[in-house]
Every structure is written in C-alpha cells, then in structure tokens.
Amino acid sequence: MDFSSLDPVVNPRSIAIIGASDEPVRIGGRPISYMLQRGFQGAIYPVNPKRPTVQGLKSYADVNSLPETPDVAIVAVPSQAALQAVEDLGARGCKGAIVFTAGFAEMDAGGAAAQDVMVASARKHGMRLMGPNCLGLFNSAINFYATFSASFESGWPLPGRIGIASQSGAYGTHLYSIARDREIGTQICITTGNEAEVTLSDVLGWMAQSPDVDVICAYAEGIREGKNFLAALDLARRNRKPIVMMKVGRSALGQAAAQSHTASIAGDDAVTDAVLQEFGVVRARNTEELLDIAYAATKRIYPVRNTLGVVTVSGGAGVLISDVAESIGFEMPEMPQPAQERLRGFVPFCAPRNPVDCTAQAINQTELIGEFATAMVVDGGYTSCLGFFTQVGASKSVAPKLRAQMKAVADQHQDRLWALSIIAPRDMIREYEKDGFLIFEDPTRAVVALHAMGRFGEAFARATPPAPALPQVSLPATTPTEAEGKRILAAAGIPAVPERACADVEAAVAAAREFGFPVVMKILSPDILHKSEIGGVLLDIASEAAVREGFATLLARAAERAPGARIEGVLVAKQIKGAVEMALGLLRDPVFGPVAMVGLGGIFIEVLKDVSFRRCPFGVAEAEAMIRSLKGFPLLDGVRGRRKADVKALAQALANLSTFAVAAGPRLLSVDINPLLVLPEGEGAFAADAVLEIGE
Template sequence: MRPHDPARIAKLLNPQSVAVIGASDDPSRIGGRPISYMLGQGYQGRIFPVNPNRTTVQGLTAYPSVAALPETPDIAIVIVPASAALDSVTALAERGCAAAILFTAGFAETGPEGAREQQKLVDAAHKHGMRLIGPNSLGLINPCNHFYGTFATGCELAFPKAGGVAIISQSGAYGAHLMAVSTANDIGLSAVILTGNEADLTVGDMLQMVVEDPATKVIMLYSEGIKESAGLLAGLDAARRARKPVLMMKVGRSAIGSAAAQSHTASIAGDDRVTDAVLKEFGVVRVQTTEQMLDIARLATRGIYPAHNTLGVITVSGGAGVIISDAADAVGLPMPEMPLDAQERLLKLLPFAAPRNPVDVTAQFLNEMSLISTFTDALIAEGKYTSILGFFTYTGGVASVAPRLREQLKITRSKHPDCIFALSLMASREQIREYENDGFAVFEDPSRAVVAIEAMGQFGRAFAKAPALPAPKLAPISLPTHNPSEAQAKQLLAQAGIASAPEEVCTTIEAAVTAAQKIGFPVVMKIVSPDILHKSEIGGVLLDIHHEADVREGFALLMQRGKTAAPQARLEGVLVAKQLKGGVECILGIHQDPVFGPVAMFGLGGIFVEILQDVVLHRCPFGPDVAEEMIRSIKGSPLLLGARGRPVADIKALSEMLSQLSAFAVAAGPRLQSIDLNPVLAMPQGQGAYAVDAVIEVTQG
C-alpha cells in the first residue's frame, strides 16, 4: 500500500535542503547541472553533493555517502547508475529523507526485468515512508524559489520566470519543451514536474500537490497514458473546487476494436472517448496542440472565468470581424447582437460604422481615437458581453497610433475589471509586454484568441456548477459465472429497479401460447440462450405476433433457427414479451474501462448509434440529475423532447433508469464487462421506460 503523506510530497516543491547523489563537479554533466542551475539562480536552500571521489563539488563540500551527510535532507536527487540506485534509495529512506527524484534510467522502460528492479526501489522507499519521482525522470523545477532539480538543457536558453502556471508531464523531453516555449512566450511558471516512469508518484499525485500550492493558479498536464486513475480524479476534483483551471494534452489516442468485445457499447466507448468524458466531467479543457495549451494558459492566468460567456468584438476591419464570427461559431462561443437602441446611438456617433457585433469602427478611429473607448465601453455596458476581443492589426504597434490606442483601451479596461479583454495586433515584444501589463491578453491571430476566450467559459461553467445529486447505492450484486441469457439479465437488472416489459420464458409451445394470452397480444418472441447474445443476427426475434397460431409457428421456427445457426448453443426456450409501441428507441450501456472502471453510455437507437454514434458517456455511478443532463446533451435529444409534434418522452423515468444502471455497474464489481440495453423504449411522458432487450457480459469465474 502506498504511503499517504502530503507533507512529505510537498517538500518536493519547496525543499529547504537537497542531497545530490552522484554529484559532478562538471556543470555540463547530468550530475552537475542541478547544482550549477541552483547556484546560478540563487537557490537559498542547503545543497549537499554526495560523491565518494571528491571533497568538493562546484565549490560546495562533498560527502562520501548518505550516511555521512551533516543532516537529513528534505529531498534528494539520485543520478547514479541503475545498478547502484537501490543502495542509494535504501540509504536515503533509512536516513528519513522525505522524497527523492530519480534521474537514473534503465528500469521499467527496458522491459520486465527492469520493471522488477524498479519495484524494489519502490519497496525500499515505502518501507520508511519515502516517496519517489521517476525513475527515468528529467526532474522538478520551482522557479519561485529557484529550486532546479533537473538536468534539462533548455535552461541554458533561458530560465523560466516565476509565475502562476504549473507544468506536469509524463514525458521529460516534452515537458521541458513546454517549459522552454512557455518561457519564450513570457509565461511565468510556478512548477515544472516531469514524472518519468511513475513507479510511485504519478501525474495525479503531482496534480494534487500543485493544487495545494498557493503560487499555482493554472495547471498544464501532458499525459501519454493514465497509470492510476484515483489520484488523477482526486486531483481534478480538488482543482475544480479550488477554481484552478486544468488544461490537458492527452496523446496516444486509441479505440477498443469490435473484435475485443462482443458488446455494442464497448465498440463505441473507446479509450479516448472515455477520457474525453472524464475530463469534461471535471471541467478540464483538453487541447490538441502546444499552441492551444499556451494560449489558454496565458489567458487563464487573468483569473476571469465567466459561467455565461459571450463575446463582443470591436474591429477596424470588416473582414477580420467575419473571421472572428466564424471562429466563434465553430467553438460555440455566443456572439449576440448589440441592443437596437445601442446600435442606433453608435450610428449617430459614426454613421458608417457597423454596430451589430462585431462592431466595426472603420479606419475613422485614426482620426477620432476616442471612438475606441466609447464603442468598447458600449459593448460592455449596453451589450453586457463578458469577453471583449479587439482587432487592431499592425496599428497596435506603429509609433503614430499605438500610444493613443493603448491609452483609450486602458480607459475602458479600468471601468470593467471583471471583463476578459483580448487584443489581436502586431507589435514588438516590449510593446506586447506593455499591453499585457495593462491587463490585455495579446494574440497575433484572432481565431486563436477566440479559442482561448471560449475556454474561459468552459472553466467558468465547471466552477459554477452546483454539486450533483448523490448516486444511488445498491448492495453488492452477485454475477453468474457465465454470460446470462436475456431473461436472466433482466432479472439481475430488476434488482436495480430497471423495468422491462411483461415477459415469460417458455420451454414448450403450449406454455408460449398461455403466456401470450396472459400478457396480451401483440407479443414479441425471442430465442433464449446465454450463448446467443445478438439474437436478431440469426433471425432470433419475431415481432407483431397477433394470434395463437402465430405463437405456435413462431416457437417452432425460433428453435429451429437457433439449432441451425448455433448448433453448440444451449437453447433454454423462447421468451414471450409484451410488444410495446409508441416509445422512442434508446440505447443504454455499460463498458468496463481499464483505467476509469465502469462507464455508462446513452444514445438514441437505430441510425443514431449505428452510424452517427450520437452518444454520451459518463463515469459511474451518478444521480438522476447527471443522467438527465446526459440525455439532453445528445444531438438527437429533440426526438425525446417533442420535436415536430411528437409526444414528449418520459425523461424522468429514462433518467432514473440510466442512473440506476450506473449504480448496478458499480455494485456488480469488476467482473462485469459490459451491458447493452438495446433498445430501451422511452414511452410518452408519465408512461415509463422499459428495457426491451438486455445483454450482460461477465468475466468467467
């Protein structure tokens, strides 16, 4: 079991002392760089080089061993060969060191034998409560206190300035790249943490650490694969509660192929779609490029996250206004028109302006610079936009215009400190820094500005979201040793209150006739076999059975088809069920994700799921409020909500079924592989929802 001691982990970010095991006197070597960086940048903590072959290292007293250190260091950096790493980790742990950063490589990344040696490091550390970053880590940096526990050569280009953005990356090289490009773009950093093999501490653990760090305001994550979900989810939840935006670049997209499982749900709910759903649940903005990551992080440091985000645009170019409008439409950022009375007032000031939104002041602003503050103020005061984007192209940087333009923009900015202000212009680095210091985020490309502004709304909605209702709790559910038949599956699901149409399993023709008469015509007849999961593919489902004679004929036909199509299948009889009509066909499913556990899926049946894959996913369990939000979020939801004169479906019953299904998935435990309820009929409002078919797949055992 992993130790849980946040105080020890926190020392990684703010160590008062650090031992460097394998320290080098040569500042260009891996063992010399951390010491050189810290000395050069003014780290105020105590540095203890450990090197049995030297008495001094880079002007500091060196010690022959961990045991010879004058005090127990808060943390250590281990830079010895793989063969010596276990001895170093053991000595540090026995000494009482809180945590160690392992640069040393040659462990799990090399194969099974390396993985076994890596586990020995973890066991030795955990025996005394010590925590590890790495091995195979590029280190950890805190520019705020000048701790440079890294050998990243990018520091030679420029050391990052202190700021509010933390970078956490599984990839050392790419994380260091993010550090370098952030520094080049004048983004201040509070931490750079490169987790390496994650033998012990993971991205999630480090996320929780930086959420607790007062200097960190925004968090950038880079992940190639989520090793341990509980820590990540805890960190994401803590970040949302602390109103600290999280951006994530998750690479290595993959989908679970249909050959991997017979479940329809599993073929749709691929790894990457589940990741998307989980990140959305916690309000994380997922980015695709480094450029997006930097743009959004830079704007997020302003600390303004409108829950109801709208964009007002002031421009000196009609063409740019169209580009911005298209970009906003593409990302779903609302750009409502200015009120008519405000438009009329602005036209009186400038008859040839375009005052709708975007508001185009034309080149006339060069003659009347006060138009900038007047029109921008109107956008906020009368248009009530929460975000403003100004397009000024190169005029924002030319000497004859820039000082007066900047002054006019500052007038409006000072009146509305709670509004997001972004500018699209070209200027020198020094001029851009001046605009940024005035409170404006500057982008050369207005479309990039729109993407960043829209992300602030995503954060705002996540931060403002009310706590969800508690999920239902069910007693543990005992699953059968093999895949159940449809009838058995429905009996299991009934434990969670999931309703199905009246039905009966019949083993003889006469029993089927009796059942049909009792249930009432019309009925549906289906082959019953735990070995035939998808009955319709072999003609194992008969609809619109209206008469006794049809029941007799149908029973014989189904049994014959079952024997022909699947000679080895166990045929348990025929299911006779009430045929329901008048509802909307939906699909509800569960997929056991290898990282996040059971994940629920909802969508409309037929073409919507088969071809359009108009589905929504959510981690289990959840309450009926989340279920209803899922149902209403799909593109086809108008079919459930009364579109084109259709009756409104029983959303309440459907939501409760989906919520109960999510609780069932958790209560059933890890042997549950998948569930398909396809179709579920959502009847008209007040008439309920019923699972017409049910397929449950389990791990045999």
C-alpha cells in the same frame, strides 16, 4: 486528501546528488551547475566517492557520510547502484528521491522487477520516489533545479504562477521552453517518468493545494490509478485552480471491448474525457492551445455564464470570429436594439449587432473605438470582450489613441476578460499586456481561450451533488439470459417491455395471444449475447401461425450459427410502436470503475457514436444533462412536430443504472440496453433488449 508529502521534494532546504559529476554538462552535473548559477540558497551535497570536490563543492563518499539528512536527493547512478542508493537514502530518513536512472519498467520484465524492489524500499522508509527514468523538476521561485534538461542553456524560467505537470520529461520542458519564449511565466515544472511511486495525480494534487500555483498545465499519456487522480481534480476545482490538459494516447479497455458494445464505443479515451469534463478540466488539442488557455487563465477571471462581445474594424474578421464561437458553443448575444440605434448615429453604415463593427471609419475618428467598446461592455453586458484591430494596433498614427481609449474602458470594467487581436512588435505587446489585455495575433485563438475561462467558471460554481442512495443488488453466479437480466434491471428501477420466457412453442403462442399482436421473438440463451448477429431476433410477428413458424426458425438458426450455445427457449415480447430508440450502457473502466453511457439506440449507435459518458454513481439531474448534451436530443424534444418523449423517465433509468452499477460491485463487468424504448412524455421508458455480463 493531503498531497503535502511532496513539499520536501519540490521545496527542499537541502539536496544530495548521488552520482554527482564535476562536468557541468553531464547528467549528474547539470543540476549542480544550474543551482550554483542561479543561487539556490539551500545546502547542496554532491556524492561521488572518486572526487574530494565537485564543481567547487565538498564531495562525500556515500549517503552515510553526509553531514545531515537531505530533504531530497537526486539519483543519477547505474540501475544496481540506484537500488542501493534509494535504500540508503530511505534508511537515512531522506523525504524524497528523484531518480534519473533509466533501465527499469520501461525496458523489460527484469527492469520492472527491479523497479518494484526500489518502490518497496522507498515505501518501507516513508520516502516519496519520483521516477525512475525521470527528467526531474524545477522550482525557479527558490532556484531549485533538480533536472538535467538542456533547455536552460537558452534561457531561464520567468516569474509566474503557472505550474507544469508532465508524464513526459522532454515534453514537459518543451512546454516550459515555448512558454518562456512567449514570455509566459512557468516557475514550477514537475515530470514524473515511470511513475513507480509518485504519479501525475500526486503532482496535480500538490499544485492544487500549493499557494505558489494559480494555473495548472498538464501533459498526460495515460492515467493508471483513479483514486488520487479524482481527488486531485476535485481539490483543484474546489480551490478554483484551473487545469488545462493535453491528454494523448488511447486507453484500451482490454477484453471487455470484445463483449460489450458500450466498451467498444469507449475504446478510445472517451471515459477519461468524461472524467475531465466532470471536474471542469479543459482539454487542449495541442501545445499552442494549452498555453493560450493557461495565459488567459492568469487573469483569474472565470465567468459563470460566459458571453462574447466583439468590437472590430473588419467585418470579415467578425464573421471568422462568429464562426469559431458558434462551432465551440460560445454565446454571442445580439446587442440591444437601442444601443444599436445609438451606434448607427455615430456611423450610419456600421454593423452594431455583435460583432460590433465600427468599420475603418475608426481610423479617421479614433474616438469611435471608445464609444463602441463602451457600448459593447455596458449595453451588451458581455463577460468576455475581444477587440480586432490587426496592424492598426501598432500604427504610430493610430495606436496611441486606440490604446488609451481601450485602456480607459477596460479600467472601468476590470471584472471582464479583455483580449485584443493585434499585430505588433514584442515591446508594444508588453505595453498592452501591462494595460491588462490578453494579446493574440490570431483572433480565433483568442475565442478558444476566452471560451475556456467560462468552462472553468461553470465548473467552479457547480455544487458537488449529493451521493445518490444505492439499491440492494444480488447478482447471479454467471452471465444471465436476457429475461433474467431484465428481471435484475427491473428490480433496480429500469423496467422492461412486457415479455415472457417460453420453453416451448405453445407457451410462446399463449404469451403472444396475451400481449396482443404484433410481438417480437428472440432466441433465449445465456451464451448468445448479441442475438441480432445470428438472426436471433424476429419483429412484426402478427399471428399465431407466425409465432409457430418463428419459434422453429429461431431454434434452427441458433443450432446452425451458435451450435455450442445453451438454448433455454424463446423470449416473446410486446412490440411497442412510436417510441424513440435509445441505448444505455455500462462498462467497468480499469482506472475509474463503473462508467455509464447514454446514446441514440438501434443499429447505428456504433456508427454515429452520439453518446455521453459519466462516472457512476450520479443522480437524475446529471443524467438529464448527459441526455441533453447529445446531438440527437431534438429527437426526444419534439422535433418537427413530434410528441416530446419521456426524458424524465429516460433520465431516471440512466441514474438507476449508475447506482445499480456501483451497488453490484466489480463482478458486474458490463451492461448493454439497446434499444431502450422511450415513449411519449408521461408514458415511461422500457428496456426492449438487455445484456448483462457477469465476471467471477
């Protein structure tokens, strides 16, 4: 997908300001003031019928009076006038409009209707529309400031190749301001307002293909359309452009959550999180972490297998760093034994395993720092290297030698990520940064940022898997019974436990006799989706007499607890012992379409929520990766001497569910398979209970 239609909006040669103000601090005056101050080289055309000039520039009465068609225009007039301005700009051939004006869909139904008119007008003329209710954007590389943010009163953007894309105007410029104060260069910031036409996805896609952006910071409150979003994330990954995103808010899956356990488990933004992980987007928990990761990414070193080596003058700091690394899954392999012995030869009481603690002796013998750092990178082979030197890094007596030694080692290994945790004045930090080091006061922040570089590297190196083949699927007109649902799933490659639908008690006795005792009995009704909630499941039925009694019990409970439900009989199934109970699920996300889930099954799934999600369809390899990501995976992998479960059969069933979901189309609203009984290795996996929800 090509996102270049935003080029005239972000890199214009001319701009008109509809509603231009002569006062530099007003909304219609700030963009002009900023561009005049910074020396925008393009043409600036104020439009204000009440003034001959605006801030020293010739003013024009209306869009039709402009001497040329501007590439882009700012609209900063009341809502009714804004509608006319957009129409006039489109008719004139303007390529883009940035609408500051508020009072549209964010207000009420009337505002939403007016916004629809504005969008229709823009699309009719092929004009991109940013906003309305938009704070605008800046591109400091060309001194283009199409924004009324007051943040520039405290300073201007620094040169750099980080782009900020934000759905919130105020928070987007908040990010920029903090980045500027931390001396991190963010030369482009684009905010999207109401996203009536241009969305965050468009901005991410534009940055993903822009030669002026290497690293993308994003702030998102909600993703409303999936196709462009997925295309933008995929383009960024293919172009090795890391995206670090703050995603706030919770996505509601609407009425589906009331019917589907899978949907209720995903009721927060677990689906969006799964999509971000799929494309290697790193999700930041807060502003500080977002900027830390973006700062580290400016080195453009993204290890595929990232390992952390630490050299420190403090054993305590080494423990702190190790704790954080373990908690986020950042590998810290031990130094090779010969290297450890050699380092003990320098300092017998050192701790050379990793972290490599050269102790405070390094203050007396600063040459030790170079020896230990060299051993760490050469012998340890770590891709990310962190030095903890605290205030020693700024000490007049030690810092010059420390800096020289660390620089010498780093210069010989420029393919590694180098970070230092020191406390130093800003001017000294700049010197360390010029030497090629990332500088953090807090070493735990350095660990998180360095770990993110490996996550990017893994995503960039990952080949796009081939699209799996889709089966032929024919869905019934309405939500089926459990028995019919299992038949449909079995045809799609998800086999069920041997079972039989029984309309009367004699058929139930015959089925139990055929399967062998014990058996499971369940009420059979297309209207009772979750049978256990009405007592509609009986286990350990061990005799013909128990079958007869159970049949009557189930019918009585259904009549009492679900009096309006259609009852088609009882389902009798073989009871399987010694299996691991898992759960497979499917929900139809309103943005991303069908999404599959796997997790530990049984009654605790919604309590423990040890689950993994992925957008459909996907193959067996992706399915197995989902399964192995579960905290409870050891239960499948032979923990405490148990036989290993048939993970391959489980992965095949999960992959088959994902292709079935896509082939079935939008009428398939949800699937819940719980439990899916996974037998020992080589013996298969079978659905013991299944609910399919079919829509119109």
